[in-house]
Amino acid sequence: MSSSPAPARDRRPPALRRTGKALPGDARAHNRALLLQSLFRAGPYSRADLARMTGLTRVTVSDLITDLLADGLVNELGPRTETRIGKPATLIALNTDAAHLVTLNLTDDQVLTGAVLDLDGRVLRRRALPRDGRTGVRAIALVVELARALVAEATRPVLGVGIGSPGVVDPVGTVLDAPNMGWVGVPLAALVAAELSLPVHVANDANTAALAEHTFGGADDGGTLVITVGQGVGAGLLLDGALVQGRRFAAGEIGHVVVDENGPPSVCGRSGCLETFLAVPLLRRALAAHPGRPEDVLTAVGERLGMALAPVVSTLNLSEVVLNGPPDLLRGPLLDAAVRTVRRRTMPVVGDHLDVRLSDLHDDAVLFGAGALVLSGQLGVA
Ligand SMILES: [Zn+2]
Numbered sequence: 001m002s003s004s005p006a007p008a009r010d011r012r013p014p015a016l017r018r019t020g021k022a023l024p025g026d027a028r029a030h031n032r033a034l035l036l037q038s039l040f041r042a043g044p045y046s047r048a049d050l051a052r053m054t055g056l057t058r059v060t061v062s063d064l065i066t067d068l069l070a071d072g073l074v075n076e077l078g079p080r081t082e083t084r085i086g087k088p089a090t091l092i093a094l095n096t097d098a099a100h101l102v103t104l105n106l107t108d109d110q111v112l113t114g115a116v117l118d119l120d121g122r123v124l125r126r127r128a129l130p131r132d133g134r135t136g137v138r139a140i141a142l143v144v145e146l147a148r149a150l151v152a153e154a155t156r157p158v159l160g161v162g163i164g165s166p167g168v169v170d171p172v173g174t175v176l177d178a179p180n181m182g183w184v185g186v187p188l189a190a191l192v193a194a195e196l197s198l199p200v201h202v203a204n205d206a207n208t209a210a211l212a213e214h215t216f217g218g219a220d221d222g223g224t225l226v227i228t229v230g231q232g233v234g235a236g237l238l239l240d241g242a243l244v245q246g247r248r249f250a251a252g253e254i255g256h257v258v259v260d261e262n263g264p265p266s267v268c269g270r271s272g273c274l275e276t277f278l279a280v281p282l283l284r285r286a287l288a289a290h291p292g293r294p295e296d297v298l299t300a301v302g303e304r305l306g307m308a309l310a311p312v313v314s315t316l317n318l319s320e321v322v323l324n325g326p327p328d329l330l331r332g333p334l335l336d337a338a339v340r341t342v343r344r345r346t347m348p349v350v351g352d353h354l355d356v357r358l359s360d361l362h363d364d365a366v367l368f369g370a371g372a373l374v375l376s377g378q379l380g381v382a
Contacts, residue, residue, distance in 0.1 A: 031056055032064050033380025036073065039094040040119075040381040044077050046089030065092055072098045073379075096120040100154040102147060102198075103370035104163045107205045109180060109231050114146045115364075116154050117371045121216045123364070125153045135182030143188070144195045151196060160199035160378045161192060162370030164208035166232070168250045173202035176249065179267070180231075201373040206252050207243055208369030209361075210236025213322050215372035215382055217361050222319030225312065226359070227254065227305075228366075229325030232267075233275040239316065254312065255279075259304040274308045277301045283329055295333045302334035306341020313354055314346040324359040331358055 068074040079088035096119040104114040116125040167178025173189025193200040210226035213219035233255030237244040255275035263272025343351035376382040
């Protein structure tokens, strides 16, 4: 039996399922990603451990580890101290200091934020640039400026740039439609990559926040809906270990489900969308309009959230709903009313086992998720 201490790294959830079709020439990259994935989730491990865990031969593992050592992505930690007969095995660990990730969050109307992360998701540097109302090409220029400043601050080679953007984003990082940025069909990933000569990955901000819950936030693997409550309301859905994109890459648009046809007008042109009650600026305005009755306001909004959630939770039999937004608004009456409403409107087998909680990642979910995009896109780990 091994006497090596339990790894200090957090246990990671299972890998995100790859939905793309693997090409035959991808085999080596795929096997390399398998090893990195194992080491990212836990580790350290010996070459023999890795062969056992991945099903690869010992020769293949040794060969790939030699490459990874040469690339500096893994370290040899020296022999495992154990009492088994024979030569002690050398342990291999991910070198989280090998490269840095540059990540950007474009969600906020007022300010673009960004960070430099290490491979373990630790924030090393932060930077922000005011938007000053910029849209269109001027907003693209601002994104490039922020990314360039962060790349300059990284003290290791930059593995890639990850960007969480509002709007509908396709899998190659083209922003199909982001009204508040004034972007329609903007190939953001390609534009920023050309400016910085680095790999760039762009995804919808709510999807990016969902990825963060999966990779860094301890999301359950049984089906997680991550709802981002900010200027607007968005959601990302993780099902069977994969991010659900939807036919037109707009899965998760729960914010524009009508919950009260007589409600306030919505930016989408209809009335009474969930977002018109739950978006942070509107919720704060409602609280200010009813001083002395915050609990009633928050409970009523929580009930509307529960109404929108119930059919989704029930249809997909989700195991958890994670809310990401200001805890002072979401925790307590709002969350409690949402849970009560979902339970009242679904079968016990669905509602009773549902976990509804607040995210631990707070404002950094999109930045962490953008890091997860780069890890997944460049190393195949998630
Ligand atoms: Zn709407």
